Amino acid sequence: MKIFLTGMMGTGKSYWAQQVADAHEMDWIDLDAQVEKETSMTIKEIFATDGEAYFRDKEKEVLHALATFSNMVIATGGGTPCFHDNIKWMNEHGITIWIDEKVEVLADRLKKEKEQRPLIKNLTDEELLHFLSIKLAERSKFYAQSQYHLQADKISAHSFAEIIQQHA
Numbered sequence: 001m002k003i004f005l006t007g008m009m010g011t012g013k014s015y016w017a018q019q020v021a022d023a024h025e026m027d028w029i030d031l032d033a034q035v036e037k038e039t040s041m042t043i044k045e046i047f048a049t050d051g052e053a054y055f056r057d058k059e060k061e062v063l064h065a066l067a068t069f070s071n072m073v074i075a076t077g078g079g080t081p082c083f084h085d086n087i088k089w090m091n092e093h094g095i096t097i098w099i100d101e102k103v104e105v106l107a108d109r110l111k112k113e114k115e116q117r118p119l120i121k122n123l124t125d126e127e128l129l130h131f132l133s134i135k136l137a138e139r140s141k142f143y144a145q146s147q148y149h150l151q152a153d154k155i156s157a158h159s160f161a162e163i164i165q166q167h168a
Contacts, residue, residue, distance in 0.1 A: 002094030047118035
């Protein structure tokens with residue numbers, strides 16, 4: 001079983017991937033961290049050096065390489081489902097779960113992490129809120145193609161256990 005966690009940056013995908021993996025004796029991977037490992041560059045460096053298009057191509061390549069793995073939870077990048085038909089591919093190769101969070105909560109969390117995130121590093125706090133609102137509006141149609149939709153403020157370990165039980 002493969003579980004792909006989708007949603008905006010800052011929703012807690014990596015946190016929940018680790019929690020779910022630990023609770024269900026699965027492996028977990030952060031897709032962005034895997035891209036960094038494979039390129040020997042940070043996401044920030046990839047964006048600065050090679051641009052977003054290169055990053056998205058590399059992201060797809062790393063994602064598709066996971067096809068041979070099983071018993072894994074994958075925390076995808078915020079944009080992963082939105083490019084190269086990745087959401088379709090993930091739906092065909094595992095369980096997809098959209099973790100949905102309010103834009104205001106995301107903005108508050110991400111204010112502290114702007115420097116590490118190329119898409120938001122140069123934004124003021126006000127611009128960040130506007131940017132996240134626009135991105136969520138653009139990306140929601142892709143996230144909504146996930147097989148499950150969980151509201152971040154209502155998630156518990158039990159939420160994931162119920163989904164896993166349905167697919168056991």
